[in-house]
Amino acid sequence: MLYQYVPYVRTDNTASYSYLRATNFSAAGSVMNCTIQTLKTTPGNQTVYSSGYTVSWPACSQATKYEIQEGARATLTGFSDGAEDESAMFANWHLTGSARRSPAGKRTGSYSYLLQLLDSSANWYSPVQSLTLQKAFKVTSSSAISFYLTSHLHADGGYLACDISKDNGATWITLGTYNGYINSWTQYTHNYTALNAKGINAGDSCIIRFFMNAEQAYGWSYFPDWGFGLDDIAITGVEIAGYGGWTTLDNTVPATSYSVPPIGRTNGVYAYRVQAYANSAGQGYGTEGETTVILPTVTLSLLGNPSMPENGGGMVSVVATLSQTWTRPVQVNLAYSGLATETNDFTATPRAITISPSTPSGMLVLAPVDDSIDETNETIVVTIASILNGEESGAQQVVATILDDDPPANSFEAWARIYSPGMDLPTAFTNDYNTDGVPNGFDYA
Numbered sequence: 001m002l003y004q005y006v007p008y009v010r011t012d013n014t015a016s017y018s019y020l021r022a023t024n025f026s027a028a029g030s031v032m033n034c035t036i037q038t039l040k041t042t043p044g045n046q047t048v049y050s051s052g053y054t055v056s057w058p059a060c061s062q063a064t065k066y067e068i069q070e071g072a073r074a075t076l077t078g079f080s081d082g083a084e085d086e087s088a089m090f091a092n093w094h095l096t097g098s099a100r101r102s103p104a105g106k107r108t109g110s111y112s113y114l115l116q117l118l119d120s121s122a123n124w125y126s127p128v129q130s131l132t133l134q135k136a137f138k139v140t141s142s143s144a145i146s147f148y149l150t151s152h153l154h155a156d157g158g159y160l161a162c163d164i165s166k167d168n169g170a171t172w173i174t175l176g177t178y179n180g181y182i183n184s185w186t187q188y189t190h191n192y193t194a195l196n197a198k199g200i201n202a203g204d205s206c207i208i209r210f211f212m213n214a215e216q217a218y219g220w221s222y223f224p225d226w227g228f229g230l231d232d233i234a235i236t237g238v239e240i241a242g243y244g245g246w247t248t249l250d251n252t253v254p255a256t257s258y259s260v261p262p263i264g265r266t267n268g269v270y271a272y273r274v275q276a277y278a279n280s281a282g283q284g285y286g287t288e289g290e291t292t293v294i295l296p297t298v299t300l301s302l303l304g305n306p307s308m309p310e311n312g313g314g315m316v317s318v319v320a321t322l323s324q325t326w327t328r329p330v331q332v333n334l335a336y337s338g339l340a341t342e343t344n345d346f347t348a349t350p351r352a353i354t355i356s357p358s359t360p361s362g363m364l365v366l367a368p369v370d371d372s373i374d375e376t377n378e379t380i381v382v383t384i385a386s387i388l389n390g391e392e393s394g395a396q397q398v399v400a401t402i403l404d405d406d407p408p409a410n411s412f413e414a415w416a417r418i419y420s421p422g423m424d425l426p427t428a429f430t431n432d433y434n435t436d437g438v439p440n441g442f443d444y445a
Contacts, residue, residue: 018297045291052262063276067251074244097129103221116227117214132209142237157218297393338379
């Protein structure tokens with residue numbers, strides 16, 4: 001829950017209970033301090049240097065479990081607010097005075113925003129009220145700000161202004177002022193041409209506000225009762241930094257931390273949000289937190305002759321090299337494809353490449369398996385399957401070849417290997433392996 005100086009109305013039922021816990025009260029006096037714990041929590045921002053890490057958050061009062069979601073940074077192209085959600089109101093706007101939501105009048109939905117000096121029940125409100133957008137947007141050449149307005153405050157009683165700021169609220173530029181008898185919902189739009197005429201340019205980071213200054217209750221009764229109603233506020237054609245692609249990692253977390261699995265982590269920024277469950281109901285997500293993952297990148301290369309005779313005349317090493325030495329061990333798991341199959345045609349020792357801390361590289365050895373089967377030369381295509389504490393630099397691939405040395409079946413060479421092993425072919429042809437007085441060549445024939 002976010003607290004500001006405006007009424008915060010929730011339905012009186014168990015689904016809306018907030019379960020606030022107040023502790024650490026100071027001594028009794030005109031001013032007292034205490035610690036208030038709510039059911040909205042925020043994961044902390046952190047930078048990590050490993051694939052696996054832990055996301056933590058402060059405990060929530062009365063929470064029985066937590067749900068954590070992972071998302072990514074996203075650029076939103078617009079903003080809209082029809083005043084339908086009270087929690088969204090506090091998340092989107094900073095409110096001053098008595099600005100609030102009201103079901104008394106609306107253009108669409110069930111609520112609108114209400115800024116008024118006096119109501120029909122003779123209740124007086126702050127003469128200065130405002131709604132100020134909390135998150136900035138970047139202006140483009142197609143930007144437009146629009147809203148629907150109704151007014152029951154006379155021009156002699158005050159005005160409502162729509163202002164824009166490009167210095168985070170230090171100074172304000174008025175786009176338009178409104179008052180008088182506007183009894184039906186009327187749309188007002190400020191497109192890029194209007195913004196540019198006021199000194200706002202594409203690329204400017206801006207916020208807007210709606211600002212009421214009421215000097216006297218001079219106007220008309222009935223909604224919005226000596227004031228102004230706002231509904232269906234929209235900002236389009238802009239760029240707003242936000243988050244998207246939310247995926248639930250776990251919705252039964254019993255404690256205030258979650259261990260993110262290491263597989264699949266790459267360099268980048270990951271967003272997390274958490275909601276507590278109390279009274280068997282989710283209490284809504286708090287503010288997002290970011291985890292920045294920084295990892296070394298990995299490249300593959302071959303050391304040795306990539307063409308290996310099948311009869312054991314050679315081996316080749318697959319080398320994994322880091323972009324920089326690292327403080328944690330980096331494990332590179334490889335995948336093999338091509339014509340050769342592991343175990344039958346070659347072996348890999350060890351099974352994975354482990355690069356020790358402060359070491360720039362690591363390797364494993366590919367060795368051919370000698371057999372007596374006549375085959376074509378076979379390729380071993382080596383790629384990266386996964387990395388722990390590192391990231392693949394692009395798509396890495398190296399290729400080695402096993403050179404087959406087995407003669408064709410039923411050839412004299414195959415016959416000679418059996419009956420005259422170790423002899424060159426001319427000698428084997430004239431040799432008499434069984435001492436029957438007939439040269440081998442004729443025995444073979």
